[in-house]
Amino acid sequence: MKNLHNALQLKQLYLLKQMGYAYTDLAPSELEMEAADLPDSLEALGQIVTGCHLCELSKHRHKTVFGEGNPRADVMFVGEGPGATEDSTGRPFVGRAGELLTKMIENVLLIPRSEVYIANIVKCRPPGNRVPTESEAFTCRPYLLKQIEMIQPRIIVTLGATAYRYLTNDTSPISRVRGNTIQARNYTLIPTFHPSYLLRNPSARKMAFGDLKTIKELMDSHPNRNRGS
Numbered sequence: 566m567k568n569l570h571n572a573l574q575l576k577q578l579y580l581l582k583q584m585g586y587a588y589t590d591l592a593p594s595e596l597e598m599e600a601a602d603l604p605d606s607l608e609a610l611g612q613i614v615t616g617c618h619l620c621e622l623s624k625h626r627h628k629t630v631f632g633e634g635n636p637r638a639d640v641m642f643v644g645e646g647p648g649a650t651e652d653s654t655g656r657p658f659v660g661r662a663g664e665l666l667t668k669m670i671e672n673v674l675l676i677p678r679s680e681v682y683i684a685n686i687v688k689c690r691p692p693g694n695r696v697p698t699e700s701e702a703f704t705c706r707p708y709l710l711k712q713i714e715m716i717q718p719r720i721i722v723t724l725g726a727t728a729y730r731y732l733t734n735d736t737s738p739i740s741r742v743r744g745n746t747i748q749a750r751n752y753t754l755i756p757t758f759h760p761s762y763l764l765r766n767p768s769a770r771k772m773a774f775g776d777l778k779t780i781k782e783l784m785d786s787h788p789n790r791n792r793g794s
């Protein structure tokens with residue numbers, strides 16, 4: 566009897582597939598918890614992230630990577646997700662890509678890395694450094710949105726296509742949006758290349774350094790609330 570029921574259910578699913586229905590994860594809006602329900606302190610939010618088991622990624626991680634930097638940073642960098650070094654240390658961008666990012670911050674923005682805030686779309690390492698799935702990204706996104714709400718950066722720099730796409734919901738190719746200055750409600754968004762991409766494609770570094778110069782100009786065009794100038 567149970568077998569017959571299963572066979573009928575399967576037949577029904579095949580029929581729906583033929584009609585054009587696709588099998589997907591839950592829609593992002595159903596997956597997203599509310600950033601508003603999360604605590605209003607970075608420390609408390611960090612503790613929630615440390616204990617988070619809302620998606621598959623939590624099964625494989627060694628450490629969660631919440632983010633670090635100045636809690637009142639003017640500039641916030643958003644990457645895709647932790648790699649192996651980040652997973653073992655619990656700190657964002659500390660591997661080879663991180664070294665390059667740090668150089669870019671210090672050599673072009675002319676401030677120490679500790680002066681900006683650095684976080685990722687997902688807080689746990691995707692196995693084998695694969696791109697986070699849509700459901701993983703949207704499950705984790707409220708943590709990032711809450712970080713943004715608390716830090717209130719004037720400028721957000723998304724690093725690579727995944728960070729841009731999942732922060733904005735815009736699927737435009739990174740080649741089209743890179744270097745643009747996009748005015749969002751509470752901050753200016755500047756998408757640029759991911760430092761890992763720059764390590765593989767050194768010829769793109771010039772463009773990325775150009776983007777960083779745009780950020781520096783923007784920083785200099787407003788009084789800086791963190792350094793009292």
Ligand code: URA
Pocket residue numbers: 630644645646647648651656657658659660662663685
């Ligand atoms: N790549 C990312 O996107 N984030 C990190 O923290 C490290 C590498």
